Amino acid sequence: xxxxxxxxxxxxxxxMGAVVLAIVGAVAFGPLPALDYSMxxxxxxxxxxxxxxxxxxxxxxxxxxxxxxxxxxLCRLSSRFLLLMTAMCLIGFTLGYVLMxxxxxxxxxxxxxxVKAVSAPSALxxxxxxxxxxxxxxxxxxxxxxxxxxSFFIGLACLKLDEKERIVHGFETxxxxxxxxxxxxxxxxxxxxxxxxYPVVARNLSGVVTAYIQxxxxxxxxxALYMAFCSLPLLFLFKVDKPFAYFKTIILGDIIGxxxxxxxxxxxxRIANLKKHTALNPDVIDFFIPITAxxxxxxxxICVGIYTVFAASIFHVTLSWEQLIVCAFLTIIALMCAxxxxxxxxxxxxxxxxxxxxxxxxxxxxAGIDYIIDVIRTVLNIQxxxxxxxxxxxxxxxxxxxxxxxxxxxxx
Numbered sequence: 001x002x003x004x005x006x007x008x009x010x011x012x013x014x015x016m017g018a019v020v021l022a023i024v025g026a027v028a029f030g031p032l033p034a035l036d037y038s039m040x041x042x043x044x045x046x047x048x049x050x051x052x053x054x055x056x057x058x059x060x061x062x063x064x065x066x067x068x069x070x071x072x073x074l075c076r077l078s079s080r081f082l083l084l085m086t087a088m089c090l091i092g093f094t095l096g097y098v099l100m101x102x103x104x105x106x107x108x109x110x111x112x113x114x115v116k117a118v119s120a121p122s123a124l125x126x127x128x129x130x131x132x133x134x135x136x137x138x139x140x141x142x143x144x145x146x147x148x149x150x151s152f153f154i155g156l157a158c159l160k161l162d163e164k165e166r167i168v169h170g171f172e173t174x175x176x177x178x179x180x181x182x183x184x185x186x187x188x189x190x191x192x193x194x195x196x197x198y199p200v201v202a203r204n205l206s207g208v209v210t211a212y213i214q215x216x217x218x219x220x221x222x223x224a225l226y227m228a229f230c231s232l233p234l235l236f237l238f239k240v241d242k243p244f245a246y247f248k249t250i251i252l253g254d255i256i257g258x259x260x261x262x263x264x265x266x267x268x269x270r271i272a273n274l275k276k277h278t279a280l281n282p283d284v285i286d287f288f289i290p291i292t293a294x295x296x297x298x299x300x301x302i303c304v305g306i307y308t309v310f311a312a313s314i315f316h317v318t319l320s321w322e323q324l325i326v327c328a329f330l331t332i333i334a335l336m337c338a339x340x341x342x343x344x345x346x347x348x349x350x351x352x353x354x355x356x357x358x359x360x361x362x363x364x365x366x367a368g369i370d371y372i373i374d375v376i377r378t379v380l381n382i383q384x385x386x387x388x389x390x391x392x393x394x395x396x397x398x399x400x401x402x403x404x405x406x407x408x409x410x411x412x
Contacts, residue, residue, distance in 0.1 A: 012371035014190040019368030022194050026201040039195035046192025049185045055142050057178045058351045059151050064171035066155025089332045092298040096305025099218045105313035106207035144355035196364040212369045215306050222302040223380050231387050238391040241279050249277045250386045258378035267293050280393045292385025297335040299380030300345045304331045311362035323356045
């Protein structure tokens with residue numbers, strides 16, 4: 001009985017609490033120079049533990065995703081689906097980046113962090129630099145582009161081996177180990193975020209609050225623009241029956257699903273809703289809703305664009321066009337393959353930013369507000385899968401997407 005009253009809040013709630021405490025403490029007590037060293041070290045411990053996971057998590061997750069998909073399933077995912085999903089994600093990232101770039105990010109005074117200088121190579125140099133000549137050096141130096149290429153090569157090679165099931169199990173186990181470690185590290189997150197954020201808030205209270213409001217507002221604007229100028233036009237382009245009625249059918253479920261926990265948690269009600277209230281082919285619904293629940297993250301792409309502008313601004317990093325292109329495509333890959341940790345997107349940001357020279361210490365200044373933003377972006381994450389499913393229904397007469405005909409599926 002006592003445990004019910006002493007139930008520990010979830011990590012996202014604790015992170016929000018850490019932000020609130022940092023703001024309240026900074027207002028009440030102001031800068032505390034005597035504690036600066038201790039806070040910096042405690043915050044550094046948390047960030048070092050987080051950095052420890054970036055390389056192994058990216059490596060095993062992308063390799064596992066490649067092996068798990070398999071040659072047969074990859075063939076089922078037609079070029080139409082892959083091109084549409086990639087285009088929608090790129091639009092999302094571009095929209096988030098442009099919106100956040102329209103107004104200056106509130107200035108921060110933060111301790112110097114190691115900013116990795118990344119020069120802009122030519123196209124051929126970029127391709128050559130992606131090849132992991134020394135895989136061990138690539139892993140040790142955290143060269144994320146080379147790690148991703150190495151992961152794809154290993155995953156594709158594993159598909160040709162006889163013991164593929166054991167290999168899949170091995171990578172799944174390694175991924176679960178990384179996730180367990182991440183969960184342990186996240187128990188340090190509230191204290192680490194508080195220690196890193198307090199000195200910043202004490203010196204830049206108005207800047208911190210303004211930046212948080214700015215990011216939240218830009219995400220809301222981005223979602224509205226995305227739905228109006230991407231989601232709805234796609235329904236018309238792919239000749240979905242009664243596009244406005246379809247959109248009205250899914251929007252309430254998208255909001256409920258975001259509050260209920262996300263695209264995976266709310267999958268069965270979404271499938272049942274589409275089968276009951278739309279004219280989509282049931283086989284298309286059964287095939288694409290589960291796949292898009294894993295692969296599509298349009299709202300998160302907008303969010304990564306917003307976060308990238310924020311992180312680059314506070315650490316005074318200027319991104320070239322080449323780096324932005326790399327960032328956009330890495331966003332798609334990371335969000336497709338990496339499991340959701342720390343609110344679903346922050347660990348993916350660490351992977352992406354490591355490749356373009358933005359210090360991942362920026363995560364500490366986003367972690368607290370990410371819980372609120374996560375619910376907002378999840379609405380579009382869920383809706384993106386339903387939009388793609390409706391678009392792919394246009395090709396349902398072609399047998400690309402039909403599978404396991406006649407199987408009995410029931411959803412509660």
